[in-house]
Amino acid sequence: MYSYDEVEASTITHRASAEYKAFRVAVGEKRLLEQPSDLRFWRPTNIGFLTRKVHMNSFKNQSHGKNYIVIDELTPASGEYKHIFELLSKISLKAEKTQEVLSFWVLQREDGDKTAFLVFTSYVERDYWALFNAQTEIQDHWATLYDLSKDWSRTTWMGPGLGFLGR
Template sequence: MFIISPLSRCASPEKADRFFEHISDIARVTQDTEPQVVAYAWFRAVEDDNAVPAHYLRGLEVYETIEANQIVHRASAPYKTFRSAVAQESLLEQPSDLRFWRPTGIGFLSNGKEPIICADGSNEEFVVVYETLPKPGQKEEVLQRLRDVANDCGGALSFWVLERGESDGDGVYVFSRWTGKGAWEAFMESGSGRVMRLVEGECEQWLCTKWHGRGLGFLARKGCSVGRG
């Protein structure tokens, strides 16, 4: 799998709205006509998250092949319109990071207990993303701790651990999704939450951002299972 999770630094709340309008058009076409796209979901920042401004957006896009992303997806009319608008309207403060993440074999995008749809804005799900760079020599220890957490976080709707490719360094990424903010806070007070704080201490870079689960798009195509690994 080839996964991107852009942190899109929109230039203003108004430009974030424009960005989201275009993403909505792309999401519909992607779901209807691109079967090799497993997930295509975008989220708005939680207003009280001090890590990023409220007008930043976060995507999670999962492709079966690199061609599904770089050829098929980028060829759609809504995508081309979007790219033109980003440039002509200066929607972003800086280009988004579109480097690929890849599964580590740890965790799950879906716990398999509920539909993985986030399109209608009717739920109160809560998404927390961790982007980390382990200290030199600590990556395997970090991954082992995250494996322990993934095996003991029954309250999570998603807890998926990714890594960069060999040429892109030792970055580690965790996409977690919860029934609400309270569920995540309870997790952080549990033994698994304490392990997450140990992981933070083993990383030289650590960015934890929080997002509304009521975004747009889809987190698993119907009939397609993205489970452990």
């Protein structure tokens, strides 16, 4: 059994294991991945927050477990890393003041190569995501973020999914 307390344990030790090699062969033979996986680690920046203590009773229409989660991945165009960082900071400040935003957490690649940001956000429910992002200032920031990115993607889901945030 391996310990994954350090990045090297996953990037070197784990990938050298017989189990990982067998997994990669099976994935390749069955063509489960359209492109090679990217197993580099994401590390938190100093932008945002992961969890917020919320009393769900204050949200009358909330059905338990209907949280709306959004993951945005942004790859800055050349020279735009700092500008994207600043815009994400501005959105985060607004999110911190909005109780319905349960998480707004910005990560970057472990190696610090400044090639991508991952923005993890969660909301009480989808309607609150829509309300927060309908604010003109927030819309403008996201539009600029997309313009400054050479590539971006968004993934969303509802409900608790796998795992949990907070206890």
